[in-house]
Amino acid sequence: MSSRTLRPGGRAARVQAAVHQATRELLDAHGRAGLTVPMIAAQAGVTPSTIYRRWGDLGELLADVSTECMRPDGEPADTGSVPGDLAAWGEQYREEMSTEVGRAMLRDVLQSCGNWGPGGGRSPCMSFTADQIGIIVARGVARGERVPSVDAVLDTLVAPIIYRLLMDAVPPTPQQVARWVQACMQGATKQARAA
Amino acid sequence: MSSRTLRPGGRAARVQAAVHQATRELLDAHGRAGLTVPMIAAQAGVTPSTIYRRWGDLGELLADVSTECMRPDGEPADTGSVPGDLAAWGEQYREEMSTEVGRAMLRDVLQSCGNWGPGGGRSPCMSFTADQIGIIVARGVARGERVPSVDAVLDTLVAPIIYRLLMDAVPPTPQQVARWVQACMQGATKQARAA
Known part of the structure; x- marks a missing residue:
């Protein structure tokens, strides 16, 4: 996953954050039917080729965004046993x-x-x-x-x-x-x- | 799965068999990279719209073909226990x-x-x-x-x-x-x- 090797705050990390956020917003607003790379690029303020270069295709981008969503927020609840x-x-x-x-x-x-x-x-x-x-x-x-x-x-x-x-x-x-x-x-x- | 509701030997069943066989042949010959619905249609001797109408898209067709490949050939081996x-x-x-x-x-x-x-x-x-x-x-x-x-x-x-x-x-x-x-x-x- 590209997110693991990025320097926090660097240009690549900022592009990734913007593209991830744009993807989540469009998914929330419209679902995934009809979602395209150019739509996401316009929302994120980057060119479609930036997305294709970094992620390859829409499926890989969605997989990357979903993986980030699955990252746990914290430790599991401690019930004592x-x-x-x-x-x-x-x-x-x-x-x-x-x-x-x-x-x-x-x-x-x-x-x-x-x-x-x-x-x-x-x-x-x-x-x-x-x-x-x-x-x-x-x-x-x-x-x-x-x-x-x-x-x-x-x-x-x-x-x-x-x-x-x-x-x-x-x-x-x-x-x-x-x-x-x-x-x-x-x-x-x-x-x-x-x- | 469409295969369950087809009359054996009917036109729909013959079309399905031809499309499945064409898909398997093209997969064997070239793998799935670059595989397209028009290529499969040409190999099967049907129009692309026949495939789109029946299966929706390439992913659904591949899923259908793979499901048929997973169908067991016979009963599990009988080892006595x-x-x-x-x-x-x-x-x-x-x-x-x-x-x-x-x-x-x-x-x-x-x-x-x-x-x-x-x-x-x-x-x-x-x-x-x-x-x-x-x-x-x-x-x-x-x-x-x-x-x-x-x-x-x-x-x-x-x-x-x-x-x-x-x-x-x-x-x-x-x-x-x-x-x-x-x-x-x-x-x-x-x-x-x-x-």
């Missing part, structure tokens, strides 16, 4: 991703999935998620609780939420999320606290 | 979906995911998978084995394969698939055989 934290985080994730906006972001992000996968890096969307779960697990270790591995939570809780959202006729339910959190905790083990 | 059947099926699924062709098909299918989801039906890709798992589970019930539910296998084995393929830096491994099969069997229960 790992199962509580996972339940609260999982339910919020399920709810946000099940909205029309969440599903559209997910589709945008997946459109550019040729950018990672074998030979590339992990998708930023998965990295954000793994970081949030890592915080929950680290808090549990510090409290001396039994904790699942981050990978186990990705596979047992996050994966079925995403799979059902992408493929199933109905979105996953809070009851399913609660069951998947239980399944995560079945494989939890006690880990040594860092000194 | 549910864990054996799930391990064999899961490993074949992981291997096929991890290829360049499998990943491209998955992306094509997901591009048209606005067609299902809340208010729509389950994606054909998930339906094919659920049917295959249903066969394995039914064989286990007939043998008097402990079996997981089809939904548990979708969430515990299929979902992490797809999630990792779409999002992670490296594809899932045979060792991960084996672990996920074990996790499926942990929730298995004995079910009454049909009379």
